[in-house]
Amino acid sequence: MSKIKTWMPLYIGDYLADTASLSTLQHGAYMLLMMEIWRNGPIQNNPRRLSRVAKTDVQTWEDEIWPELQDFFTVVDGCLDQKRLRAEREKAEEISKKRADAAAKRHASKQNACKTDANAEQMESNSSANAHANAEQVHSKCSASGHANDIQKDTQSQSQSHSSLRSEDVGCNRAAEIEKPIADRWQELAEDVIAATGNNPARSMVRADCVRQWLADASARGYSFETATEIILGTVREKSRFGGKGKPPAWFNSPVTQALASGTIPSAHIVGNAPKSRADRVADAWAGVPDIPGV
Structure with missing residues (x-):
């Protein structure tokens, strides 16, 4: 239904x-x-x-x-x-459609992020395999030629090239990680906050500019948009049950600010550090690759 x-x-x-x-x-x-x-x-x-x-x-x-x-x-x-009833029904359908479209966009964004992570993991695997292949090739040249000095120079050159490629790879991944700041997505969250206060988003005239500041604070603390949404809505819903129902979003400014500072989602769980970005995970993966002598 x-x-x-x-x-x-x-x-x-x-x-x-x-x-x-x-x-x-x-x-x-x-x-x-x-x-x-x-x-x-x-x-x-x-x-x-x-x-x-x-x-x-x-x-x-x-x-x-x-x-x-x-x-x-x-x-x-x-x-x-009934004329008034028909107008209200059309307004409700329009709001419902906008929310459904926004949810579909967020879902598509998450799927694209998963595909990007999968590509990054594949690149990590290929880079590691190439590093081991280069190491074997260097050792083969050493035993075949006997020219230790020349081989050492070749090895150092390959090591520098490999290190440069690895650095560029991480840099490219960091560039791909750049997304629209979460504070600029405050309007996606504002209607849900108004509804959580017990007001009707379809006809409410209350201001929700404070949601922009909440998301800016969340971004500064390293939260993703999804984590910030959980903390903010969880806090507003809890405070609405204890005297905040029907209040404007600005009324919840103090408890939301405190929740973002502590990372607490009311009646749910404590949020730890914000999840690492894909670029950070790539850098961590390279850090785990053992150094190969001469490479």
Whole structure:
């Protein structure tokens, strides 16, 4: 079932102002009709069909309910519809689509990162194999020619070339590691933060600029965007349960700042050091390759 079908916005002030003259029976029928239209679209304008949706009989529908409710609806192509409800549904669908697209982009980005890491590991393996092959070739030349000085010069030259290639390889990998700063991705997180505070992102007018600063702090501490998101949302959700529900994001500034400083994800686990980048992992891999005499 679509998430949109599981909830419907209700602006209580507007609703009570528009329906002040309705009876209890009419209120119930009105709500049931709006929920049916929200979930399944316009309803066929037929008394028998409408009375079933309103959970009443046709006689009661025609005598006590419909005369008071008919001004709240419009009939389009023989079906009962509600203008405000349709506008809210379209807005909710647009927001849902944007979030789905953003999630798909993040998933694609993670897949590309995995492919890059796999290529880096292959390069590490090939470089290690070449290093051992060069070492064997150097020792063969030494035993065949007997010219120790000349061979020593050749060996030193190959060692310098190999070291240069290894340095360039790490440098290239570091260049590929450069990504968009996580602080520039704050808008991806802002809507989720607003929702975690108990506000409705679709109509909330609260400012969420503090999310940008939170991500800047997280970046300075070496966190990835995903880890920073876990810490920030975890803290906001926990504080919302204890007096923070409905507050603007800026209200959570102090606990979020403290959580980023300590690396704590509430009700989950303690975050350690930020994960190493691919370039750092390449450098660590080369550090583990034993030195070969003369190479």
